[in-house]
Amino acid sequence: MSLLSLVEEAFAPEGVLSRAAEQFCPREGQTAMALAVARAVEEGGLLVVEAGTGVGKTFSYLVPALLSGERVLLSTATKTLQDQLYGRDLPRLLQALGLPLRTALLKGRSSYLCLHRMELARRDAALPDRGAVRALAKVEQWSKATRTGDLAEMPGLDERSPVIPLVTSTRDNCLGAQCPQFRACHVNLARREALAADVVVINHHLFFADLAVRESGMAELLPSVRVAIFDEAHQLNETGVQFLGSSLTTGQVLDFARDLLGTGLQLARGLVDWQLLASDVERAGRDLRLAVGKGGLGGKLRWAGPAPEGVPAAAWEETLHALHAACLRAMAGLATVSEIAPDFVRLHERAGLLAERVECFARPGAPEAVRWLDVGTQLRLQESPLDIAEAVQTRLLNRDAGGAEAGGPGRTWVFTSATLGDDERLRWFTEPCGLGAAEVLRVGSPFDYARQSALYVPAHLPKPSDPSHSAQVAALVAAAVRRLGGRAMVLTTTLRALRAIGEALQAEFADSGELEVLVQGQWPKRRLMERFREGAAGGGQPGCVLVASASFWEGVDVPGDALQLVVIDKLPFPPPNDPLVEARSQRLESQGRSPFKDYFVPEAAVALKQGAGRLIRRESDRGILVVCDTRLTGMGYGRRLLAALPPMRRLQSQAEFEEALDALTRAATTDPSAS
Template identity: 70%
Template sequence: MSLQERVHEAFLPDGALSLAAEQFHVREGQTNMALAVAEAIETGGQLVVEAGTGVGKTFSYLVPALLSGERVMISTATKALQDQLFGRDLPRLVEALALPIRMALLKGRGSYLCLHRLELARRDGHDDRGAARALAKIEQWAQATRTGDLAELPGLDERSPVIPLVTSSRENCLGAQCPKFRACHVNQARREALAADVVVVNHHLFFADLAVRESGMAELLPTVRVAVFDEAHQLNETGIQFLGVQLGSAQALDFARDVLAAGLQHARGLVDWTQLAAGVEHAARELRLVAGKQWPGTKLRWNEAVPEGLDPHQWQFALEQLQQSIEAAADGLDTVSELSPDFTRLYERAMELARRSARFALPCAPESVRWVDVGQQLRLVESPLDIADAIRTRVLQIGSGEQDGEGEGAAQAEPERRSWIFTSATLGDDARLRWFTEPCGLQEARVLRVSSPFDYARQAALYVPRDFPRPQDPSHGAQVARIAARGAQRLGGRTLVLTTTTRALRSIGEDLSRRFGAADMLSPIEVLVQGELPKRVLMDRFREGAQHGRGGCVLVATASFWEGFDAPGDALQLVVIDKLPFPPPNDPLVEARGRRLEAQGRSPFNDYFVPEAAIALKQGAGRLIRRETDRGVLVICDTRLISMGYGKRLLGAVPAMRRLENEESLDVALDELVALNAQDDSFV
């Protein structure tokens, strides 16, 4: 029996999948995707699948991958998705399919407890009570954990300042010279990954390894026959973060502090550590001062020899001083390198920082763009415009010729038979999914689009107000807050407001907080604003909604909440988008991509800005309907959708919801939801 036949059998009404999925029913799109994945595994090559919300794409790629008997790597966008796959989806399927499969979870080293750094943190002590309590909790957990994965530690805030103190980085890891090397959780995770049949990684780890060959992927990937990238729409932006070069004043300051601490601990009096550290610190601060006062988050273009608006002589002098101070520290470290492994790692950091300083003194590499991020610290960035070249030469061809040297001793998968599966709910707004395939170098891949099984016309409605301020109008934010409050008041919360800028986030959040601050306290509506609490806490509190006698919630969010936020059922019934999510036109990376399209004789607006907005709009709209039983209303507060020629194309990216023509019909749709909620409550 072929793989495709076995996969088809698993997706039958009484097949193995019915044992793994609650309330399983056959979906044609899910089965078709699974068969396409099975074919790609059998024949090799690249397959790109856009699978609409509700298709069940996770099982569509997992079932054929597991049944194939091949060695499989699955890469996800986030560590949370990794945990879901490894802790829930894979175990269910492995049991249902009755397969003797070894699974492993592999994350970046910053996700694992470093026993050596925990010991150092314990020795140093902390005056801050909160940090001391968190450290004590980690110490207790360290005695029992097998994996050292900090995600297993309940109640640990991902923003805790203690985490960097008890985890290692590539810069400060002592490697084989570490006194805790044999018990190292990172090494244990890598050993398990190399011995497993199925390994779950994440995109950040994958690209970090392409950049530095340090995460263990260099040994793993050549042995893999099937690679699946879920949430693949994030691949390009994740990849360019790691495939570029960065140099920050904060990096230099951290290096200086580490040099001083290690020098005084291991080689006091042998080198003037205070002078060396002070020299690096002074040079880093002087480089920051050259940029002067700027709005936080400002990005300075760097198309010429120096960033725009900066004095060329001051900039070049400050960059040279930084390089010289780091090289002086390297010389001092070199004289005592045999005394401690800390000095060896610090010397390597110094040489890398010096190389980066020298690189930024030279012209920008072709097909890259350079800029400076200005905040409290300064960050120099050189980035490729996309990952197409890296994917073609370093991913799809990996395992052939000389590139297999890292995997000596391991069985090498034949490169021509390797299968590469890329999937997401949002990969483009045209038949060839060019928004995704072009920047990822996958123009030759087979493309499949699988529609969502949801009945959007019945489940959801779309309202685009006609009489509304333009996005640039000062009153626009207040009107967005008004319409969101109107809906939230009727629904008892259950409202998500997605903004395109942090400025709009703050103004709309403040407006809604004022409106509901004086609300009836017997059934208050809580206004949650991104940034005020950790993301996980915000999501959990919103999902609780009006349960347990609490009032409902309005969540105002931007950036990461446009995707990956899942609130099924009646917890979320109104999504309000403030305006069309076009890329910021003054961003240096956006500008460089536009210039490249112009040089190719193409339209930056039609071939870049509109597709980017379409994808983001599809992702934001996708927060509303997550299950077949969900109901809701989407409001997009941007009249350009109905007044501009490109509006039709952007509307085509939104699921085919029924249209509401005015606020009266919006109120009727909201009241229908209220009635449905009351009806559902009567059955509880």
């Protein structure tokens, strides 16, 4: 039986999927996507699929991939989605399909416990505080029972714990085959299992890190894979440009100085003046940060000349030279003790790599790249390509005679997401990813948006540029959530708006206790989402309002009545003064194209679609989307942005908005199945 026939049979009303998924019912869009993936697997080539929310795209690509009998690589956007795919979706399908395939989960090395680093941390007298000492003790206890070493499996470990960098390795500090724990290494175990598996689940960061530095073991794995599928593919371009350029952070410099001092005093005390070498490197790193001052804090500085914008060139060049010299002195000191322990060999290599990176940023930038400086508590010096098109063509698809091993005839590449653009060819995604020749399929959502949801654009609000805009958005939200009892998420486009709206709402409800206002940053994301999903259902707790930005615009799944109101503060255009945005705009201008029409509007359309996608997650969901930006209805480009949104019914007035809120409240209190 052909693969197409097997897939059709699986998605039939009484097929195997009816046993794999609760309440499974055949969906035309889901089957159409699955058959397209099956054809791509049989014939080879490139397939790009935009599958609207609710299509069930995970099963649409998994079923044909698993039934094909080919070796499969699955890449998704985050480690959380990796865990879901590996721990829930794959086992369920393999059981239903009766396939004895071996699966493996492969993450970056920072996700795994490093036994050698844990041993060093145990002997380190300079742990940050008592909390870190207790956390380290818990890690040690857990290390005796874990098989995988995946820190995500450790209960109670805060993802922001300061002990994590102390018990994990990086590409810089890993000792490789010279490590005394090499045979028991959890990273190596995960890589060996991946090489022996039929289906391997990775993430986009790991994939591009390997394309850039050939470090993760993917160089061995990818050539043996015939089917590669990228879910949440809308993140590929921005993820890729992070890894395909050059970067240097003052955090890396300070980490090296700390490791230099700690290892030197533990293993070769008295043989070299470790205090002097480490303090030289540390001082040079801190001086680099001080050379920038407070200008641009929390933002990006353009860097087209010898120094970033606003930074005195002479001081900048002097601090770079001092850092380079400090790294060379560290190398000289380490060379005298390299035979004592492999730790010193690796430290010598790290010092050399840091010196190379400093030297790179002391020279003019590459003509086809953009360079900038991220300014925060630490500095990030970054040089990146404008997109990943060339890398995809030459390193991935092997379209050039000198391309990498990853390419090859007959290989199948599938890229899918709920949001990949706002035109039929999905150019927002395919152009920067070098996939203009791919077959493109768009599968609409099966949800009845006109019945399940409504869109409201408040006409009385000022323009987003008005200083009072955030305060008025907060007032609108406060009045709405009082009627609704919480159940609302506010998505902001800037951290400034996040703080302003979050603080205003917290002040509004601080004394009454009727609602709990959660603001991104106050807790880890996982904890915020757990509390928000509880809503008002748990033990008399008040309802919730979540104010968030950035990563909360996508990948957040809150079905049921815990979320029935999504408020977007303004249209999510890219920041025009961002160096990467500026460089992309200038390139379009040089091609005779319109940056606003061909870049800013498509970017806003995709982001708006992502944010709106948080509202309706199931066929039974009901909700209202509020976009607090009158440009959506008052400007010509607004029609294009409206067309990118799901076909929700429109609320024309404040009175209609309030009635819709009341209707949601009545439905939630009378329909026990709503939750």
